[in-house]
Amino acid sequence: MPAASSPGPIAIIGAGAVGTTLARSLTANGQRIEAVVSRDEEEAQDLADRVGAPVAGATAAVLPPSIRFVLICVPDDAIAGVAEALSRRDHPWEKTVAAHTSGARRAAVLTPLDQRGAATMSFHPVQTFTPETPPEALEGIAVGLEGEDRAIAAGTALAEALGARPVRLTAGEKARVHCAAALASNGLVALLSVVEEVFGASEANLSQGAGTDLVAPLVEHTWANLKEGSPEEALTGPVRRGDVGTVQAHLDALDDETPHLVPFYTALSTEMVRVAVRGGHLSREQAEALLAVLRTAATASEEAAGGAR
Known part of the structure; x- marks a missing residue:
């Protein structure tokens, strides 16, 4: 489905999970990927072949002069080095938008390109990625945009071309929004890992993964x-x-077999108390009774951990 507007020929820098998904999604939505650059030249060529890009290579030297949107899809710590390497390339940067896909890093990490005249921004798809994430996984998601007005305009068009929802952020909001997204996705993974551990310590002796299977309908509902x-x-x-009695029973069960999980349970349950109070489900007295039990357990766990060191 061709997009209503296009930022021009696009270069994808980085052929990992994010770069691969974006390249495939953009191509599926009528955008033209003209170059793929990756430190692994074979990976760059493989992705270029998948999306019909005529240029592939391992260095910025292959960047065609026709490129008008450079999308940097590399790990956070590599962004500054990539920007520096690109800035040394003779290119019409004043006609080019340069964006990175990090959720936490600001557009300012692309300063070397900004100094060459490029319009810079961060373009963060709020989604989880694997190498085989399908192109349609970007439809309807939010894309966080932060940077210069000219870059934001191009980023907005690109997000809309993907069927995504552009959301403009300030530089100061980026880390907080990324933190929230990481908790929602990676925090859920960690929580279900804890669920597996709690099941594994039970007498039911469930096989690996069976605990997650057991609670899957509960999580989905x-x-x-x-x-x-x-x-x-x-x-x-x-x-x-x-x-209070059930919460105490939970704490006792954890303390018997997995005492290191008591702080996790008390922290999460304390947040549940706050949610329940906001929802008008608990009286002040009920909330205080729950919090007292949770504080006592947290203190005892901390003291036990200190004594074990």
Whole structure:
């Protein structure tokens, strides 16, 4: 489906999961990828072949002069070095937009290109990526944009071409928004890893992955509830009910087999208390009773950990 507008020929720098997904998605949506650059020349050529890009290589020297949008899809710590290397390339930078895809780094990391006249920005798709993420995974997602007005205009067109929703951020908002996104995605992975560990310590002796399978319908229904309403409305369980006895039973069970998880449980349950109070589900007395149990457990766990050192 061709886009309504185009920033011009695009170069993808980095042939990893993010670069591959963006290149495939942009091509599927009528954008022209003219070059792929990666430190692994074979990976660059493979991706170029997949998206019909005529140019591939391992250095900035292959960047065609026709490129008008450079999309840097490399790990955060590599962005500054890539920008420096690109800035040494003789190119009509004053006619070019340069963007990186980091959620945490600001557009300012591209200063070497800004000094050459390029319009610079960060272009962060709020999505999780693997090498085989399908192009349609970008449809309907948010794309965080931060940088110069000229770059933002091109980034907005590119996001819309992907079927995504552009969201302009200030430089100061970037780390906070990225933190929230990381908690939503990677935090969920960590939480389900903890779920597996708790199941693994039970007498049920579930096989690897069986714990996640057991709670999968619960997680999916909880997510469905969240899509329909707020966290305050979706919260269920013993904390919402003010069931101190059940919370204490959870803490005792963890302390018996997986005591290192007690701080995790107390921190998460403390947040549940806050959500329940905001939702009007707990009285002040109920909230204080729950928090007292959680604080006692957290203190005991901290003291035990200190004694073990």
